[in-house]
Amino acid sequence: MTETLAVSDLWVDYRTKSAWASAVRGVNLSVGAGEVIGVVGESGSGKSSLALAIIKLLPANARARGKVDVLGKDIVGLPSKDAHLYRGAGMTMIFQEPMTSLNPVMRVSDQLSEAVVSRREHHKLEMFRSDSVSVPRGPDPRFSMGPERRAPPSKEAVEALRQVRISDPERTAAKYPHELSGGERQRVMIAMSFLLRPRLLVADEPTTALDVTTQAQVLSLLLKLSRDEGTSIIFVSHDILVVGQVAQRVAVMYAGEVVELGPTEAVLHNPLHPYTRGLIGSIPGGFKGEKRIEQIPGSPPDIMKLPSGCKFNPRCKFAMDRCRVEETALKEMEKDHFVACHLY
Ligand SMILES: Nc1ncnc2c1ncn2[C@@H]1O[C@H](COP(=O)(O)OP(=O)(O)OP(=O)(O)O)[C@@H](O)[C@H]1O
Ligand SMILES: [Mg+2]
Known part of the structure; x- marks a missing residue:
């Protein structure tokens, strides 16, 4: 069966004054028909860049490398002028501020x-x-x-x-x-x-600007869409608890990389990456009353000045010498649950 979406080794680079800087670094992700997958991470981790590359709406100073197959067709190589042909019934997107997608002069x-x-x-x-x-x-x-x-x-x-x-x-x-x-x-x-x-809906922080009650209603509507129409949904949020309410699988992003990927239940209850543990720990009160883990110290790196080795190492209390020199890659630790960390 063809997957709705298959992203392989996707890079998104932005042209800055001095050089190209990568906001998405070698992401692999697939989404099945009717599946809801959550993408979570702090501000600047590359969530929107990934989302925009998938829907082919990257800004002019960006370039995408790698493959984004939507229903078996690669859209990375598709000329931008033809991209609208793939949007609409094929794929569509909702943003944090819907005013940017609605036409202000049309009823x-x-x-x-x-x-x-x-x-x-x-x-x-x-x-x-x-x-x-x-x-x-x-x-x-x-x-x-x-x-x-x-x-x-x-x-x-x-x-x-x-x-x-x-x-x-x-x-x-x-x-x-x-x-x-x-x-x-x-x-x-x-x-x-x-x-x-649409076969694929990319929702980038669709509920962030809404109050809690409205947020819950919008989330349940999105779930209804995936159930009734078989729409696959990529749900982007900085809030791992919101993602946990809707997604069957969660991808955790840090500095442009997916550092943990797995079934929602596994990622939330048995987080493997120190960063994921930190994200869950930084929720006030912790997750479902579990023992509160301390917040992640420091802030995410500037994409112009990424550290060598594991990109999280300067903030990681478990960092070893190896973490400062050797890049990480996703490893499957339990069924369908992957982590990119030298601790494992
Ligand atoms: N048009 C652009 N030109 C240059 N750099 C950009 C551009 N858009 C984003 N970036 C940089 O790419 C990195 C990733 O940004 P992105 O918006 O994808 O993150 P995000 O995870 O969606 O963050 P947020 O939670 O704040 O929405 C950031 O370092 C950002 O500064
Ligand atoms: Mg964003």
């Missing part, structure tokens, strides 16, 4: 209707089954309307808003994004995902 209903059209086009083209990807796709004149034209919200759009538990879907559909709360905007983004039925 919610029109944006949702566009998602329906986009899905139909993708399914007609069978993007991920045929080899021809260079089909021109201009804006659909029916839906490229300015703010003054107003079509009644389609049944499908209203139904999608109902699905994400927006209380007055008809009224909300007639609004513009700026007239909605942050939580409502995020729900609209998820409603759009329900309409697109």
Whole structure:
């Protein structure tokens, strides 16, 4: 069976004034159909760079090396101008601030209707089954309307808003994004995902800006999407507890590398990497009342000045001579549970 996503030896580099610096360093990751995988790590660990490389939305000063196969097709080599053909029904993304993805001058209903059209086009083209990807796709004149034209919200759009538990879907559909709360905007983004039925959804800190109750509702909607539509989800968060609520597997990133990967239960209850233990320890009160482990001292390294050997060694209380010179690689310690650490 083809995996929804297979990332192999992926590097993401940014051009800075003086040189290239790597924010993602040799990441390997695969995601099966309907699987929810969490990516967790401190600020600057490369989570968003990985997410953007997967969805092919890296900024202009970045380059990706390696392979990102989405349903068996490598998108790293795909020209950026063709990338939109893979987004939509193939893959889609939701960000921390949904305003960046919503069109400010289009009513919610029109944006949702566009998602329906986009899905139909993708399914007609069978993007991920045929080899021809260079089909021109201009804006659909029916839906490229300015703010003054107003079509009644389609049944499908209203139904999608109902699905994400927006209380007055008809009224909300007639609004513009700026007239909605942050939580409502995020729900609209998820409603759009329900309409697109993508094979892969990349969610980068989708609940970070939301209050705890709204966060819980958005998380359960994402789970519903993966269950009902078989959508694979990459869920990015700095919060390992949030990730633990939704993901079946967790990848822990440090300085651009995956340092631990395994089933959520194993990673949270039997963390192997000193960094993962530190992340869990730095949750106030510790995980589920377990003995509180001290916080990780220091801060993550600047990608321009990475230490040699294990990138975590300057902050690790178990660091040995070997850790300062020899790079680490993932090793399987128990079934499907990998760690990159010289302690093992
Ligand atoms: N456009 C860019 N140009 C240069 N460096 C960048 C750019 N974007 C990100 N970086 C650098 O790449 C590294 C990884 O950043 P990234 O945004 O991927 O981390 P992150 O894990 O998503 O962090 P956060 O939790 O703060 O969102 C950081 O050192 C960051 O400064
Ligand atoms: Mg980020």
